[in-house]
Amino acid sequence: AQSVTQLGSHVSVSEGALVLLRCNYSSSVPPYLFWYVQYPNQGLQLLLKYTSAATLVKGINGFEAEFKKSETSFHLTKPSAHMSDAAEYFCAVSGRRDDKIIFGKGTRLHILP
Amino acid sequence: NAGVTQTPKFQVLKTGQSMTLQCAQDMNHNSMYWYRQDPGMGLRLIYYSASEGTTDKGEVPNGYNVSRLNKREFSLRLESAAPSQTSVYFCASSEWDIGIYEQYFGPGTRLTVT
Numbered sequence: 001a002q003s004v005t006q007l008g009s010h011v012s013v014s015e016g017a018l019v020l021l022r023c024n025y026s027s028s029v030p031p032y033l034f035w036y037v038q039y040p041n042q043g044l045q046l047l048l049k050y051t052s053a054a055t056l057v058k059g060i061n062g063f064e065a066e067f068k069k070s071e072t073s074f075h076l077t078k079p080s081a082h083m084s085d086a087a088e089y090f091c092a093v094s095g096r097r098d099d100k101i102i103f104g105k106g107t108r109l110h111i112l113p
Numbered sequence: 114n115a116g117v118t119q120t121p122k123f124q125v126l127k128t129g130q131s132m133t134l135q136c137a138q139d140m141n142h143n144s145m146y147w148y149r150q151d152p153g154m155g156l157r158l159i160y161y162s163a164s165e166g167t168t169d170k171g172e173v174p175n176g177y178n179v180s181r182l183n184k185r186e187f188s189l190r191l192e193s194a195a196p197s198q199t200s201v202y203f204c205a206s207s208e209w210d211i212g213i214y215e216q217y218f219g220p221g222t223r224l225t226v227t
Contacts, residue, residue, distance in 0.1 A: 009153060032213055034215075036218075041221075042220060042221075043117075043203055043218035043219050043220045043221050044156075044203070044205075044216075044218040045218070046215060046216075046217075049213065049215065051213050090155060090156065094214065097209075098214070099144045099163065099207055099209070099214040100146075100158065100161060100171075101214075101216060103155040103156040103157075104155055105153055105154060105155040106153075106155050
């Protein structure tokens with residue numbers, strides 16, 4: 001069975017500050033991991049994905065995430081927050097060759113001016 | 114390419130009414146999905162179709178039916194709507210590509226049942 005846990009349903013950071021959104025996974029098989037972003041009143045958009053090619057994954061809009069097997073974590077970071085980053089972020093997991101993915105409950109990111 | 118499209122964007126139903134949510138994709142994907150999104154619950158899979166002619170239940174299938182009409186279209190039907198089905202519904206599609214399934218989402222249908 002697979003699952004992801006996102007720590008913090010709401011995170012607030014100041015514009016220009018570091019963004020850190022936490023995700024821990026549980027998987028009985030080597031996982032694929034994803035971060036999706038949802039802007040208000042829109043569908044989900046893929047930010048980045050981990051497929052075992054490299055533990056540090058770079059995505060769109062300056063975001064990156066690091067896969068740490070020893071910590072079963074896949075935290076999302078961005079060095080400097082921008083007002084346009086305000087959105088809800090979802091971590092997700094799937095098994096290799098599995099066409100279904102399991103989503104976390106989401107973290108809403110608020111950017112303070 | 115339009116990607117994944119959903120109709121309608123908004124809908125208000127009375128308890129007991131029925132309706133069908135439509136979804137279409139133009140990416141020639143085999144797999145299609147219906148999710149519901151509720152505050153604090155993330156996305157939960159309602160039904161899933163691995164290919165034309167096949168459907169499987171997801172995590173929360175009760176009160177819903179689906180039809181995979183052809184490779185492009187995957188509809189979700191509420192036969193007798195209940196207030197607990199008030200939610201935002203997302204359709205998605207995916208295909209095996211360079212070692213991974215990546216899901217593409219539609220813009221969602223916001224459904225209110227009164």
